[in-house]
Amino acid sequence: MELSNYAALSVKGDETMNADGDGMAQARETGTLGKLMVLLDLVTHADGPLRFTDILSLAGQPRGTLHRQLSHLVEEGLLELDGDGRYAPGLRLLDFAARSWARNEFRLIAEPHLVDLQQATGETVHLGVLRGQSIIYLDKVEGRQPVRMYSQIGNASPCYCTGVGKAALSLLPAESLVDLLAGVNFTRFTAATHATAASLLAEIREIADQGYAFDREEHEAGIRCVAAPIWSEDRTFLGGVSITGPAYRLSMELLAQWVVPVQRAAERIMEGMRIRLGPRR
């Protein structure tokens, strides 16, 4: 019933006001749509279905207004209203996403290289993109284990404690990086999670030099990974590939051996992007 750590994982993140000293505030108003998206965010980020009153207190809108907004969302299939008057995410979202995923050019280019990497190492391979302050996982290739699909794909994870996230951040120019980190809320998931922008910055500088990143159980205890960055030539697109697995099986020595394969996969994906999307980008 309670809301989950909404702010920490929010893709958008700056709905209220970012305590950013810089004058350059990102574009904000999308009028009617923006307000509706806030509601969609609220409902999809909640731990379970929300009643009208719950949303009322969270959204702080007048009752009449909120009621009409929710009705519209329900009518469009973006939300669903069950028999007990509780609002849940709508199935139309699934349909949109399935199409968006199936046709995603970047993912299609990367796919064969992810499979190669999975087979070479036997461990789970992820593909992620930096979007705002979050990493969105675009694909995942696992070994033989009983399929639990969708598990990670589409999930927005924090950028400061994942391999792909840190690899992507290392591509940013120093200034943008500092700006971005200023807005990040550092939640400590494990003992190894970076707790401050300063300590993260230091590691990212290192990663930028080396060209690869580790996740030393920073997001989830017992889970490690190696990641390599991926970027478009115009740097509008930042992401990464990673190999992930349990710490008992993936020693740091083994991870170090996988640096080269991961980097090679990243390079091949970038080569594919140049060919498919044109050399300029």
Next chain:
Amino acid sequence: MELSNYAALSVKGDETMNADGDGMAQARETGTLGKLMVLLDLVTHADGPLRFTDILSLAGQPRGTLHRQLSHLVEEGLLELDGDGRYAPGLRLLDFAARSWARNEFRLIAEPHLVDLQQATGETVHLGVLRGQSIIYLDKVEGRQPVRMYSQIGNASPCYCTGVGKAALSLLPAESLVDLLAGVNFTRFTAATHATAASLLAEIREIADQGYAFDREEHEAGIRCVAAPIWSEDRTFLGGVSITGPAYRLSMELLAQWVVPVQRAAERIMEGMRIRLGPRR
């Protein structure tokens, strides 16, 4: 570049006007949101990224208006505008969907029973819901094969040529069924696809009596399935479970043997719904 069979697969379907003699027209106007959703539909249903002009001709809006609408969608992350001025579905859709899927109550209830059914038969098991004239697949459990997740999940498939679809339709009262079929555009995917509402109606009457449905290579040549219906007590929620596989492996005799297991799985799922969601529904 061309549009795919947009109308046939559309979840919404009645944007213009349904040739429905009945006075009870379903609610329609969602104002600003509705117009934006039409655009989202256009872009997500296209075969590839669309340029501004493409959308302009498809949407039939004034240029200035369309431009602002697309800008808003892009700003919210629902669409993405690449360097070549082409619009593609945005990644935010993935994030929404991942959450919507992970927390879907019906899916969570059904999951263990799907796994059981998969292990009992060794073939692929699907869970689907009727939404408008389409079946939306909510889950899929496969055997050992190399994982290609997301493949089917979230996809909207026609109701008239899938096992789950026909099973779900068989739950509708005769009147609603006729109304619904009046709006369906019967595309012949294979030689076995029902071509008219009449022939479909005849089979659905049979299915309603029997309590299970076959798909005899009606959607895809070489693919068969058995399905059993699932419904909430108040009949607001209709769907089904199915076992799907290649015709060379799944003889009609074998499928007939699986009727009982599929029905049992469906019953257990419904029992779970009664317990979790309250007896009324």
Next chain:
DNA sequence: GGTGTTGTTCCATTATTCGGAACTTAATTT
């Protein structure tokens, strides 16, 4: 039958969207 809670409908006011046209910018032709 009251009384508080929750959800829905109504309508004048206000703010946003609409859409034609003028204006850039890029591509194509002469």
Next chain:
DNA sequence: AAATTAAGTTCCGAATAATGGAACAACACC
């Protein structure tokens, strides 16, 4: 290279849709 066409962007008065307060139903819990 200049001229021409196409493609995309910005502007602003008019039209429309969103707003939010208040009054109205539905339901539970005393």
